[in-house]
Amino acid sequence: MSYLFPTYSRWEVEPESAEGSILIDKDGKRYLDFTSGIGVCNLGHRPPAVQEAISTQLNKFWHVSNLFIQEQQEIAAKHLSQAAGMDLVFFANSGAEANEAAIKLARKATGRQKIITFHQSFHGRTFATMAATGQEKIKEGYGSMLETFKYIPFNDFSALKGEMDEKTAAVMLEIVQGEGGIHIGTQEFLKKTEQLCKEYGALLIIDEIQTGIGRTGKAFAFQHFNLDPDIVTSAKGLGSGLPIGAVIGKKKLEKTFGPGSHGSTFGGNPISISAAIATMETIFQEEFLKDVQEKSVYLSNKLTELLEPIPAVKEIRQLGMMIGIETDVNLPSLLKELREKGLLALPAGENVLRMLPPLTATATEINEAAETLKSTLLEYSKSAV
Template sequence: MTYLFPTYARWDVEPASAEGSYLTDVNGKKYLDFTSGIGVCNLGHKPKMVLEAVKKQLDQFWHVSNLFTMGQQEKAAEMLAKAAGLDAVFFANSGAEANEGAIKLARKATGKEKIITFEQSFHGRTFATMAATGQEKIKQGFGPMLEKFVYVPFNNLESLEGQMGEDVAAVMLEIVQGEGGVHAGNIEFLKGVERLCKKWGALFMIDEIQTGIGRTGKPFAFQHFDLQPDIVTSAKGLGSGLPIGAMIGRAGLKQYFGPGSHGSTFGGNPVSIAAAIETMENIFDQGFLEEVLIKSEFYMSQLLKQLGHFDGIKEVRGLGLMIGIEFSYPVQNLLAELRKEGLLALPAGENVLRLLPPLTVTIQEMEKSIEIMKKTIEKMSKMAV
């Protein structure tokens, strides 16, 4: 019996310890972890510098509330705002909360209600972010959704243009749709969205919950495309595993989020802030990000070279170290077999295997992951004959 609600399809793996790119279970089995806690542990498991920063903060104080001025919170906000090319930050506990704040701010700042998002998007599981998500399966059984959300096909500028008008508060998108199958926006589409937002006075909001904090080789994925959003949301990789989310906006939006307009008891918790500062200090280093790009080019090229010939593989795609391999069949059994062979990976929809290695991954670890995938796919192909 379990006292937990069965909201997760849990794997038969119970962690005992984790460090770097590896996780060890209670039976002593060691796994190469290319889930990174679903894109959270970007510096690998238990990075020493983040651990030391957290320990230092724990010795000072854990919580005092946001009624107090906290210098470290200001420092983290400045680092995040400058990295995004924006001006103001609201700290929350998660990506869903960050997106919830963005939706509230967009409606308040514009005085409008209609928000356009995209089919196969994922923005969270609160009522507002669930309504913003362009996947019907996320909403089933929960009754009427928050109104005035409209969904159009991703990478289809003509469909978006047909929905734009004076009544649109914001357009919200992911640069790479993670949960929706690792689909990246193309530059013509992304620049077109930005142009239409400016034309109609709508806020351009980018959900960087999974793509941000170095995952694609830039501080934020939108920076690959020279975009200038009004609001960016961040979470996952920001705290190296400690719960933190952030909504980052341009200066002109500060007037709409004054005292009493929004809040979070634990948002910007000093322990999570300490982890976030140390995480950003390391990941936002230009040399570190250049290494991520080099690693991602190597990994993508090797995946295409060594796995691309398999009949069941339709496409290998992604941006940076956020990679999807689309198969012609469901991947759940494949993922289970990979775990047996010592590799942890994720699904992204029914037919896509998602790889989110830590940004600190080595060439040898990437090669090892490919060997495991080759061996497992070959074995399953023979079993299917």
Template sequence: MSFLFPTYARWEVEPDSAKGSTIIGKDGKRYLDFTSGIGVCNLGHRPEVVQEAISKQLNRFWHVSNLFVQEEQEVAAKQLAKAASMDVVFFANSGAEANEAAIKLARKATGRTKIITFENSFHGRTFATMSATGQDKIKMGYGPMLEKFIYLPFNDVEALKQEIDTETAAVMLEIVQGEGGIHIGNKEFLNEVQQLCKENGALFIIDEIQTGIGRTGKPFAFQHFELSPDLVTSAKGLGNGLPIGALIGKKHLETVFGPGSHGSTFGGNPLAIAAANATMETIFQEKFLDSVEEKSSYIYEKIADNLLSLPVVKEIKQLGMMIGIETSIDLPALLKQLRDHGLLALPAGTNVLRLLPPLTVTTNEIDEAVKIIQTVMMNISETAV
């Protein structure tokens, strides 16, 4: 009997320890982790630089509340703002909270309520972020959603032109729709969104919860497209396993979130901030990001060379170390067999195998993972014939 609500379809794996790209189960089995805790452990499990920072802060203080000036928060905010070429930061506990803050700020800043998002998007599971999400399955059973969210086809410029107007508070999107199936925004569409927001006085919000903090080879995915959003949200990889989220904004929005306008008891917790600072100091180094791009090219070539010829593989979708393999194989069955062979991976949408390896993954580990996927896919294909 479990005393937990059954909100998760849990795997049969129970971790006992983890380091780098590897998880060891309680049964002693080794797993190559290409989930990174769903895009969280970008530096792998228990990186020394982060562990040392957390340990140091543990011996100072764990919590004092946001009534106090905390120098480390300022350091973290500066790192985030500089990396995003933006100006001000609000710290929360999660991606959903960061997106909730973005939605609140957009409505308060513009005095409008209409927000445009996109089909197959995922922005969180609070009422506001669930309302912003363009997937009906997320909302089933919860009654009426928050009003004035409009969902449009992703990468459809004409649909946006018809819907955006001077009553629109914001357009909110992911550069790569991770949960929705690894759908990547195209440059024409993304630039048109930015321009239409400017023309209509709407804020341009980019959800970088999964794509941010080096996942795509740049600090943030929007930088591949030379965009300049008003608000960016970050979480997942920011604390490399400790819970933290952030809303990053431009200077002109600073006064909208004045004293008493928004808050979070645990947002910017000292332990999470220590982890975030150590994580960013590592990932935002040019040499580190160059290595991510090199490994991104390597993993694409390995997948293309070994998997594209298989009849069950339809397409490879990738931006940096965010990889989707569209397949005709039943995803739950595929994922189960991959785990049986020692590889942990994720679903995306209904038919996409999602790989989110640590950014510190080695080429040998990439070779091993691709070999496992190839073996399992070939076995399933032969069994199905």
């Protein structure tokens, strides 16, 4: 028997060790890990610089509480603020906590309650972030949600314009709907959304929990579209596997989050902060991000070449190192077969295979993943190629 609540449909893989893009299970089997811990291990497993930073901090102190001045928090906040082109940071422990704080911040700053989000979105599993999520399956069985969220189709500006009013505190969106199936916002929709928020005095919240920290080839995905958000949230890739989340905001919001307005016992934990600093000092380097962009193009070309001719493949959607492959085959069976062949991938949305490779993945590893996908999808295809 297990003493764990069965909240996860666990795979048959039990990890023993991991390094870079490679995971070894307890039986010694090798896997190419193109899940990155669901977009967390952007530098691969156990990056040396991060491991060294964690080890150094472990020998200083682990926790003192946020009543104390902690220089490392200031360093981490400066990295985030400068990378996002913003001003202030609040540290939490997860993406859901960061989004929860962003919702509170927007409502308090504007004095309004209504927040517009989108179908197929995912913002977390606390009550506020669950209510913000535009997927009914996330909310089933939990009773009444917060009533101040309104949901509209993604990339539909007419629907947004029809819902926006003077009671709207914020529009909250993902640049790429990761859990929803790798749906990417269009330039026109995103820029018009930003302008509409300004017209109505609403805040633009961009959820970069999965897309941030280099995942798309920029420090943050909104930078591909020349956007100017009021609040950005970050988490997954920020700590290379250590639990941390962050809300990044503009200077005008400083008074809203004054003493006693919000808090977190473990937010900005010294160990997680040390991991975040080492992670950002690597990823936010111009040369590193350029390399990610080049790998993204290489990966896109490889997938197009090998997968597009396969009848089972309906569409390939990609921004940076976020890939969604829409298929017409049974996705759980396909993912299991890939695991048997040594490739770890993820589901997303309806019948979308999602890959989130480490940003450090090599061309050889990309080729291996693409060839494994090709051979497996050919087996599952309804007609021979």
